[in-house]
Amino acid sequence: MAEEKSSNFLEEIVENDLKSGKYSGIITRFPPEPNGYLHLGHAKSICLNFGLALKHGGKTNLRFDDTNPITEETEYVESIKNDVKWLGFSWSNEFYASDYFGELYEFAIVLIKKGLAYVDDSSPEEIAFQKGTPVKAGTGNVYRERSVDENLQLFTEMKAGKYKEGEKVLRAKVDLASPNMHMRDPIIYRIKHAHHHRTGGTWCIYPMYDFAHGQSDAIEKVTHSICTLEFIPHRELYDWLITNLGIYPSRQYEFARLNMTYTMMSKRKLLQLVSEGHVKGWDDPRMPTITAVRRRGYTPESIREFCDKIGVAKRENLIDIGLLEFCVREHLNKISLRRMVVTDALKVVITNYPEGKMELLPSENNTEDPNGGIREIPFSRELFIEKDDFMEVPVKKYFRLAPGQMVRLKSAYIIKCEEVIKDSAGNVSELRCTYVPESKSGSDVSGINVKGVIHWVSVPHALEVEVRLYDRLFNMEDLNQAEGDFRTLLNPDSLKVLPKVYAEPSLALAKSADRFQFMRIGYFCVDPDSTPAKRVFNRTVTLRDMWAKKN
RNA sequence: UGCCCGAUGGUGUAAUUGGCAACACGCUUGAUUUUGAUUCAAGAAAGUCCAGGUUCGAGCCCUGGUCGGGCAACCA
Numbered sequence: 001m002a003e004e005k006s007s008n009f010l011e012e013i014v015e016n017d018l019k020s021g022k023y024s025g026i027i028t029r030f031p032p033e034p035n036g037y038l039h040l041g042h043a044k045s046i047c048l049n050f051g052l053a054l055k056h057g058g059k060t061n062l063r064f065d066d067t068n069p070i071t072e073e074t075e076y077v078e079s080i081k082n083d084v085k086w087l088g089f090s091w092s093n094e095f096y097a098s099d100y101f102g103e104l105y106e107f108a109i110v111l112i113k114k115g116l117a118y119v120d121d122s123s124p125e126e127i128a129f130q131k132g133t134p135v136k137a138g139t140g141n142v143y144r145e146r147s148v149d150e151n152l153q154l155f156t157e158m159k160a161g162k163y164k165e166g167e168k169v170l171r172a173k174v175d176l177a178s179p180n181m182h183m184r185d186p187i188i189y190r191i192k193h194a195h196h197h198r199t200g201g202t203w204c205i206y207p208m209y210d211f212a213h214g215q216s217d218a219i220e221k222v223t224h225s226i227c228t229l230e231f232i233p234h235r236e237l238y239d240w241l242i243t244n245l246g247i248y249p250s251r252q253y254e255f256a257r258l259n260m261t262y263t264m265m266s267k268r269k270l271l272q273l274v275s276e277g278h279v280k281g282w283d284d285p286r287m288p289t290i291t292a293v294r295r296r297g298y299t300p301e302s303i304r305e306f307c308d309k310i311g312v313a314k315r316e317n318l319i320d321i322g323l324l325e326f327c328v329r330e331h332l333n334k335i336s337l338r339r340m341v342v343t344d345a346l347k348v349v350i351t352n353y354p355e356g357k358m359e360l361l362p363s364e365n366n367t368e369d370p371n372g373g374i375r376e377i378p379f380s381r382e383l384f385i386e387k388d389d390f391m392e393v394p395v396k397k398y399f400r401l402a403p404g405q406m407v408r409l410k411s412a413y414i415i416k417c418e419e420v421i422k423d424s425a426g427n428v429s430e431l432r433c434t435y436v437p438e439s440k441s442g443s444d445v446s447g448i449n450v451k452g453v454i455h456w457v458s459v460p461h462a463l464e465v466e467v468r469l470y471d472r473l474f475n476m477e478d479l480n481q482a483e484g485d486f487r488t489l490l491n492p493d494s495l496k497v498l499p500k501v502y503a504e505p506s507l508a509l510a511k512s513a514d515r516f517q518f519m520r521i522g523y524f525c526v527d528p529d530s531t532p533a534k535r536v537f538n539r540t541v542t543l544r545d546m547w548a549k550k551n
Numbered sequence: 552u553g554c555c556c557g558a559u560g561g562u563g564u565a566a567u568u569g570g571c572a573a574c575a576c577g578c579u580u581g582a583u584u585u586u587g588a589u590u591c592a593a594g595a596a597a598g599u600c601c602a603g604g605u606u607c608g609a610g611c612c613c614u615g616g617u618c619g620g621g622c623a624a625c626c627a
């Protein structure tokens with residue numbers, strides 16, 4: 001395996017640790033809380049954790065950080081496992097913080113016995129007040145002076161269910177004057193008489209994040225525990241616990257979370273969008289969740305490529321969603337089958353083409369793929385073309401159809417617009433054209449050169465399908481700068497449904513999850529809402545379109 | 552009135568760890584093209600937040616500022 005140069009600060013750390021002999025192999029972990037669906041921000045973390053281990057011959061555990069029974073559900077753990085697999089990664093072990101509740105409890109006992117933890121009867125308000133402020137030291141209370149024996153007994157009683165929620169907590173005795181608020185005697189255990197998705201009613205006391213995460217890392221002998229920037233202040237406590245418990249010295253490193261334009265990565269807010277019905281569900285193709293981008297037609301390869309391209313650093317960032325789109329286009333361009341679909345139809349009658357005649361014209365499935373093969377498309381006297389491909393009064397440099405002008409019908413003939421038919425309202429309703437018989441694709445002897453090539457569908461053979469067009473979820477570029485209710489910033493036009501568009505007949509064979517390029521329009525995939533009677537396609541992303549941009 | 556992170560083209564990430572700023576997206580122009588796509592070629596765009604200092608030499612080191620972000624949930 002070729003030795004690549006480290007590409008970011010995390011790799012540099014890992015490589016140095018390996019080179020110095022600090023570790024002979026590394027272990028990382030991806031530690032989601034099963035309280036929601038994974039999004040692109042998690043994808044970054046997944047690619048980082050698994051990528052680091054893959055590159056250096058290490059292992060990665062999938063560990064569910066399930067220490068808060070009231071927010072966590074089995075539905076979420078299943079979706080998370082599914083998403084990680086879809087992204088193309090396999091974990092060495094599937095672990096749960098709740099697997100360690102017994103050991104964690106013993107760790108708490110150790111702390112109490114060392115005089116480093118105490119049971120506090122204060123209310124949340126009292127505790128908050130006694131912690132002081134960042135610029136004012138906290139103050140102790142009478143509970144802080146309880147004896148080891150008393151703490152031991154009280155904590156045992158907490159575990160036994162003797163107390164109600166909120167009556168007592170276990171706190172680490174660290175330093176109430178620390179400039180780091182997280183060190184001011186953090187709460188490490190609280191009482192919750194709640195059903196846990198895995199341990200059921202076994203426990204009524206649950207460890208806090210800070211008392212579970214580092215120890216779980218230590219138990220699994222995680223060497224590099226990477227997390228996002230907001231956990232930096234927690235690192236001091238993470239290390240304090242490892243030192244005072246005398247357990248495996250896992251190390252925490254932090255990187256900047258992913259932010260993207262026109263969308264948001266807050267699990268809480270995404271949940272709100274779902275529960276309030278602003279989107280149709282966690283897998284609504286407009287959502288930044290993994291399950292949604294999957295349904296939208298993104299490939300795992302393109303997501304991984306994206307995560308690779310955005311890099312990792314410790315500074316705040318705002319990634320242009322255009323980069324994600326570039327990554328899918330790049331991949332889809334190589335793999336998707338080309339098909340012709342007319343989304344906004346205008347009827348064309350080829351007046352010199354015999355009535356009732358039909359020819360099957362071959363067309364490449366994918367010009368990017370030499371082995372892609374061809375399919376045959378029926379051609380007849382009556383066709384649909386895109387309304388946008390005709391202009392009664394053409395603008396300069398317009399290569400498409402206009403009165404008296406010619407275009408090539410993709411894989412078929414060159415046609416010339418002879419007559420424009422309008423309805424009573426004055427709208428163009430039909431075009432009368434003639435075709436050049438010698439201009440047949442592949443055997444063109446007409447000698448005519450046309451600049452424009454447009455897609456088309458034969459009217460009698462057209463397959464009616466539904467197409468769903470997605471646009472950015474929000475109208476604001478940087479949602480982190482939003483003030484007030486973020487829901488007012490939702491893009492009202494983020495979904496446009498075209499219930500009846502005309503597709504070439506081969507699309508009747510499209511299977512769920514098949515991906516296509518609708519020529520000159522964009523990349524589409526089959527949505528699970530499809531039925532045998534009606535196929536539904538999601539637009540993954542448009543094609544790059546310099547012409548549209550200019551006009 | 553504290554502590555902790557951070558600051559490089561529009562965006563994101565690099566810079567052999569002190570040697571004269573690179574790559575990608577985006578943008579512009581041209582060529583090719585039976586997708587105004589793709590591909591190809593060329594180009595514009597930062598002198599590295601500011602001020603000092605060390606040095607032959609600083610984006611990298613030091614000092615002091617400025618700006619941005621984070622930290623006081625019985626959330627993770």
